[in-house]
Amino acid sequence: MAYSSDGPKPFERASKASHGHIIKNEYLQEFLSNCELPKTKDDLENFDFNFYKISEFEKNPIKNIITIDGGSTQVAVRSRFPSSIMTFYQFGALIFSVDDLDKISESPFVNPEDISKLKEIKRFELVLPTKNIILKNQNSLVNSLRKAIYDFFMRKLDDGNTLMDTFKWFIYEEYGETREDWPLSRCPQCGLRDLSLKKKEMKSDYTFNCPSCNAVLYLTDVFGLQNSVDEELGVGETAAIILLLEQMILVHIIRIILKTSPKLLKHTLFIKDGPLAYYGNSSRMYKPMRNLANYLFDKYDLSLVGLEKSGAFVEHALEISELIPNNSAFLLNDDYIYKYIIPNRENRQYSYGFRTYYSGKLIFKTTEENIYVATLPNLEPTPNPSEKNFKNIDSILFNVAKLKCDMYENSLFPVALVNKLVSLSDHPSSEILKKFAKKNIMQNNL
Secondary structure (H helix, E strand, O other), X not given: OOOOOOOOOOOOOOOOOOHHHHHHOHHHHHHHHOOOOOOOHHHHOXXXXXXXXXXXXXXXXXXXXXXXXXXXXXXXXXXXXXXXXXXXXXXXXXXXXXXXXXXXXXXXXXXXXXXXXXXXXXXXXXXXXXXXXXXXXXXXXXXXXXXXXXXXXXXXXXXXXXXXXXXXXXXOOOOOOOOOEEEEEEOOOOOOEEEEEEHHHOOOOOEEEOOOOXXXXXXXXXXXXXXXXXXXXXXXXXXXXXXXXXXXHHHHHHHHHHHHOHHHHHXXXXXXXXXXXXXXXXXXXXXXXXXXXXXXXXXXXXXXXXXXXXXXXXXXXXXXXXXXXXXXXXXXXXXXXXXXXXXXXOOOOOOOOOOOEOEEEEEEEOOOOOEEEEEEEEOOOOOOOOHHHEOOHHHHHHHHHHOEEOOOOXXXXXXXXXXXXXXXXXXXXXXXXHHHHHHHHHHOOO
């Protein structure tokens, strides 16, 4: 790469002619000639699609909708050496009734007071050290990140509970037949591998001690986020952290409803922005999430969907939208995904996303020709799903169609609204948060 412009000396600019060596390289020419691009709509004209027609409902079984979304922005609290970066996160859960939304849609004039009924939102804020920042009582970026996440989960919420209470309930499966331990890949301090965090050994503050070095282990260490940290390069997996925390908030809301009014679950649709999956070092969370979803299917008739706004599946859905009948779902199987969306000829023993997803993907086209890529929890992973693998598919997609929004193309009203309420823009949010961070850090370092 070219030299940086930082420093007193003039920087060295990138060469304007070096590309010629690349173009003339026979090895690179042969390599490129062997590359294949994803298929287009023209390659699918004779494909035998298996579409599922969505049922209509005279009486909507869903009465309440809860939408969850999150956003983040990185701010450089010091731009020059040694540069220091923090990441601010904000998550929101928007809760409203279907009746309120129906009344607004039927009204010839939308009153701002009516819209305010749809803004009952619960917010969760978090800031994490990301590069060249450590907490005063910690000795490294790794331990600063661990402590920041632990403290976030230990904060008392408006409902009197903590996310840590919920996380313990979640991974030890205390809603049903409880499990007594949970694996931790390695100690963040001494590197001891294959630890077992036994529930009976957990202290009242949700911590353990490493049997080798006696270091403090947090229950939240099982996320494995500390494994994405490089002391020099900083914290990775920002997108994975957002997906993880969105779903922990989802689990928390479900747990609170179970404690206070479990009958509501049968008539509530949960919508999460993004796929129902876990990525990166926290991907193992898909296992307890699938167990919880199956328990809720059996006991409370859970309705849950993840909706994607971008990515390869969304691009493909828009490419083939004309081939999908209105009010129909195209259930994506492994052969189709690996042939037309994510090129892969490998002989696969397991289905797509088996190590990250607790859901299956489909493309849904509404009566009004809006296109959505949705993931619905499946009872078990399968390479060739049918509608029987997805509980409540008809009522879920029926309500997705009802929630269309003209704010953005192929968007849903509650998703767009909660995104507006929690997203953090590059301008002015980033600049304001930078000044906020600098001011408070400087005050505490005088």
